[in-house]
Amino acid sequence: MCMYRTTRSALLLGAGLSALLSAAAWAQPATGGSAPGASANSPALTRGQANPPPAETTNQIASGQISEVVVTAQKRQQNAIDVPITMTAYTGAFLDKLNVRDFHDLSQFTPGFYVQNQSPNDSGFVMRGITTDSGDATDEPRVSIFQDGVDISKSRGSFVELFDVQRVEVDKGPQSTLYGRSALIGAVDIIQNKASEKGFDWNARMEGGDYNYGDVEGMVNVPLADTLAVRVSGRYRVREGYINNDLGGPDFNSVNTGAIRMAMNWKPVAGLNTDFIFNYERDTPNGTSFKNATFYPTNPTTGQILGNTSPYTGAALSAPADFSEGSRLGLHRNVYGGTALVDYQINGALRLSSITAYRHFDSDEVFDPDGFSYPALTAAENTYDNQISQEFRLNFDALDHRLTGFVGVNGFGEQGKYKVPIELDERTALALVSGALNRTNPVPTPLAVLDNVNTTNAILLKLLGFPASFAPITLNAANNISTDHQEESTDGNRVEEGDVYGDLTYRLTDRWQISGGLRNSYEHKTISYEARNLGAPSVLGALLHVQADPTDPTDGALELDALAPGAPNLPNFGATINPTANNGDTVGQSLSDDGLSWRLNTLYKLDPTASVYFTYARGRRPEVLAVTSPSTPGGDPNFTRVPAEIVNDYEGGAKALLFDRHLQLDGAGFYYTYSNFQTEMQQGATFVTTNAGSADDYGFEGQANYSLNSLLDLFGTYTYTHARFDSGAYKGNHFRLTPDHMFSLGADARYPALGGVFEFTPTFVYRTKAFFDDDNANPALLTGALIRPLVFNEYQNAYGLVDLRFRYQPDAQPWRLEAFVTNASNTHYLKDAGNTGEDVGLPSYIAGEPRMFGFAFSIHH
Numbered sequence: 001m002c003m004y005r006t007t008r009s010a011l012l013l014g015a016g017l018s019a020l021l022s023a024a025a026w027a028q029p030a031t032g033g034s035a036p037g038a039s040a041n042s043p044a045l046t047r048g049q050a051n052p053p054p055a056e057t058t059n060q061i062a063s064g065q066i067s068e069v070v071v072t073a074q075k076r077q078q079n080a081i082d083v084p085i086t087m088t089a090y091t092g093a094f095l096d097k098l099n100v101r102d103f104h105d106l107s108q109f110t111p112g113f114y115v116q117n118q119s120p121n122d123s124g125f126v127m128r129g130i131t132t133d134s135g136d137a138t139d140e141p142r143v144s145i146f147q148d149g150v151d152i153s154k155s156r157g158s159f160v161e162l163f164d165v166q167r168v169e170v171d172k173g174p175q176s177t178l179y180g181r182s183a184l185i186g187a188v189d190i191i192q193n194k195a196s197e198k199g200f201d202w203n204a205r206m207e208g209g210d211y212n213y214g215d216v217e218g219m220v221n222v223p224l225a226d227t228l229a230v231r232v233s234g235r236y237r238v239r240e241g242y243i244n245n246d247l248g249g250p251d252f253n254s255v256n257t258g259a260i261r262m263a264m265n266w267k268p269v270a271g272l273n274t275d276f277i278f279n280y281e282r283d284t285p286n287g288t289s290f291k292n293a294t295f296y297p298t299n300p301t302t303g304q305i306l307g308n309t310s311p312y313t314g315a316a317l318s319a320p321a322d323f324s325e326g327s328r329l330g331l332h333r334n335v336y337g338g339t340a341l342v343d344y345q346i347n348g349a350l351r352l353s354s355i356t357a358y359r360h361f362d363s364d365e366v367f368d369p370d371g372f373s374y375p376a377l378t379a380a381e382n383t384y385d386n387q388i389s390q391e392f393r394l395n396f397d398a399l400d401h402r403l404t405g406f407v408g409v410n411g412f413g414e415q416g417k418y419k420v421p422i423e424l425d426e427r428t429a430l431a432l433v434s435g436a437l438n439r440t441n442p443v444p445t446p447l448a449v450l451d452n453v454n455t456t457n458a459i460l461l462k463l464l465g466f467p468a469s470f471a472p473i474t475l476n477a478a479n480n481i482s483t484d485h486q487e488e489s490t491d492g493n494r495v496e497e498g499d500v501y502g503d504l505t506y507r508l509t510d511r512w513q514i515s516g517g518l519r520n521s522y523e524h525k526t527i528s529y530e531a532r533n534l535g536a537p538s539v540l541g542a543l544l545h546v547q548a549d550p551t552d553p554t555d556g557a558l559e560l561d562a563l564a565p566g567a568p569n570l571p572n573f574g575a576t577i578n579p580t581a582n583n584g585d586t587v588g589q590s591l592s593d594d595g596l597s598w599r600l601n602t603l604y605k606l607d608p609t610a611s612v613y614f615t616y617a618r619g620r621r622p623e624v625l626a627v628t629s630p631s632t633p634g635g636d637p638n639f640t641r642v643p644a645e646i647v648n649d650y651e652g653g654a655k656a657l658l659f660d661r662h663l664q665l666d667g668a669g670f671y672y673t674y675s676n677f678q679t680e681m682q683q684g685a686t687f688v689t690t691n692a693g694s695a696d697d698y699g700f701e702g703q704a705n706y707s708l709n710s711l712l713d714l715f716g717t718y719t720y721t722h723a724r725f726d727s728g729a730y731k732g733n734h735f736r737l738t739p740d741h742m743f744s745l746g747a748d749a750r751y752p753a754l755g756g757v758f759e760f761t762p763t764f765v766y767r768t769k770a771f772f773d774d775d776n777a778n779p780a781l782l783t784g785a786l787i788r789p790l791v792f793n794e795y796q797n798a799y800g801l802v803d804l805r806f807r808y809q810p811d812a813q814p815w816r817l818e819a820f821v822t823n824a825s826n827t828h829y830l831k832d833a834g835n836t837g838e839d840v841g842l843p844s845y846i847a848g849e850p851r852m853f854g855f856a857f858s859i860h861h
Contacts, residue, residue: 174619209854287329
């Protein structure tokens with residue numbers, strides 16, 4: 001019997017049983033003021049509770065004190081000061097204050113956390129130096145992203161809009177016992193607002209700005225009965241690209257996102273709470289500005305120079321008309337899913353919870369990764385993924401509240417595919433390989449010259465070291481160099497996974513507690529691979545395998561006069577990947593894996609508003625079955641079992657509310673050791689997971705919030721991360737996307753005038769130098785490229801960004817006006833460098849957003 005069908009049936013049965021479970025709505029949080037920069041600015045609401053009050057009443061205006069933070073990291077409501085975990089939590093009110101729209105915005109103000117946002121389909125989540133961004137179906141995430149308890153960690157479906165949320169919790173360190181196997185180094189939990197029967201409520205917000213920016217957002221909550229309510233919220237956000245398209249058409253790096261959420265809350269009997277949530281998001285931005293810094297952008301037809309090599313100016317990018325069914329550069333992505341949250345309060349000491357979910361995402365992204373005006377290399381990513389999960393958890397409270405905890409089981413099933421089509425202009429690639437396209441001269445040889453068969457033949461003679469008398473022999477190959485060779489590879493996965501877990505907290509005294517958790521995870525996965533040429537074999541690929549003697553043209557692995565598409569003795573070579581048998585047969589292997597992860601914590605309350613804690617935790621990233629294309633055309637793909645990655649975490653920290661709750665301080669130091677560190681290395685046009693050996697990582701994270709009085713709040717964060725490889729080829733290298741230092745500063749100043757309150761919120765974010773790849777721009781480590789780049793400057797030096805927001809809130813009125821400027825100093829910085837273009841010797845660069853401004857109007861019922 002198919003294990004996936006068995007798992008799916010069990011999960012569907014669990015979904016039906018969930019309807020019989022319940023839990024009472026958790027207790028209402030305490031009220032009180034809070035500083036705008038606090039880790040979480042008001043007590044968090046949980047399932048089935050009333051909607052949060054409007055931002056103008058939630059944020060601290062009068063008292064100047066910081067309220068205690070209520071979070072649910074340990075699956076129950078607790079003040080953050082009582083949780084022995086290094087964490088940052090922000091309420092929806094605070095996210096709105098800083099205009100946080102997505103994970104990248106969130107990471108600017110979260111110590112130890114960074115999100116790289118090339119596009120919604122290609123984002124990188126970095127936690128304490130560890131990155132999750134691979135779209136391969138075979139890879140496992142390291143940083144888990146949750147949405148109301150549902151794992152959404154897969155890279156191509158995890159970057160979602162943040163709107164109408166109660167709060168977001170970011171928990172640092174191995175959290176596998178609390179969140180599951182994908183939380184190797186941390187977890188992000190999005191808690192969305194639920195429908196409430198407490199009353200009718202609505203709000204709306206509209207924004208506009210330069211680059212034709214527009215954002216419309218709204219929510220309506222409707223009670224249908226004393227025990228039934230529905231809530232609908234949504235956002236539609238657009239912005240033109242900020243990098244000009246020198247060839248005409250839509251500019252690059254645009255935004256076009258629509259998202260909607262429908263929620264229902266039902267309490268059919270006392271003690272029973274059910275929430276049903278459906279989310280849908282569609283993203284259709286224009287292409288990403290992979291800018292080539294080797295050659296000037298030119299008109300491919302006329303050769304006219306259109307600009308310069310700066311990544312911050314226009315790019316001349318395009319996709320061939322016959323590629324990927326004529327798709328233009330850009331992304332089409334759909335993400336949707338449904339969740340059922342059911343809680344049942346058995347008695348005062350026991351609560352049974354169920355989370356049932358289905359999730360799907362599919363995407364089609366076409367991009368020009370080399371950033372070259374000529375059609376050297378065009379690529380696409382086509383992905384789809386279906387997931388279904390079921391979790392049951394029993395919370396308990398015993399021994400007069402001294403022993404609390406939970407036990408649970410979880411089942412997860414997934415099927416996904418990741419297809420990468422490419423199109424290669426072999427004449428251009430041949431010119432790059434041979435040096436006929438001189439990469440030291442920014443003015444490229446005109447494409448019309450390269451299109452001449454005599455030029456191509458002369459390049460072949462030079463490349464192979466043949467005398468001019470051999471020109472008639474090489475001419476056959478020159479005549480058949482393809483201008484539009486297409487090939488594709490597809491990897492797929494089928495996963496059945498199950499967990500058994502438990503977590504306990506015991507209060508030794510009123511001030512001292514210890515806690516620990518254990519999770520055993522088992523999974524069975526089947527990895528498949530297929531590759532094919534979509535037309536004739538690659539003549540360029542065959543030429544790269546020629547082992548010919550200049551004195552005897554018939555000698556060698558191939559005869560040059562046979563290098564013609566359709567020739568009976570020409571193997572079915574690919575240019576970057578060789579096809580599997582019969583030009584596309586699917587080959588699979590299976591892997592079973594299980595292992596333990598755990599945590600042990602202790603926390604001591606110095607007084608009711610201060611605590612210190614220490615943690616030892618072990619995280620485990622499951623074994624990976626990496627796969628690469630066959631070594632020879634028609635052969636079997638190469639499967640490699642990469643051992644499970646193990647991390648041991650030792651950390652200690654302190655949390656305090658001081659000076660009559662006007663100052664909040666959090667700080668933690670950590671030390672990690674890794675074994676079997678899994679990283680990606682380039683092989684041809686693909687990236688393969690491999691074992692990089694051992695590594696270590698240590699640092700400090702801190703955050704401070706100071707509410708000076710009712711008119712001024714200050715907040716800031718600081719991160720120091722020393723993340724290095726200990727062994728192997730990368731020994732001594734920095735982890736990618738990880739600066740040694742990062743900090744953010746902000747203020748929220750309020751001044752009553754003109755019958756209302758004027759508010760000014762400036763913020764500053766600073767990051768030191770960071771590398772974009774684990775090879776740290778070392779040419780000796782780039783062994784898999786078809787053509788080696790000449791320049792290795794794939795890093796970003798230190799930079800800082802300033803954002804400014806101004807608001808006016810009239811007294812006793814439900815509306816508010818705002819103006820904002822992002823990147824006010826118009827600082828130039830890079831989001832990424834290197835990319836797939838590195839494979840053909842043309843690394844590309846993606847510029848960050850320039851200065852932008854806008855205005856907003858919001859209203860709340």
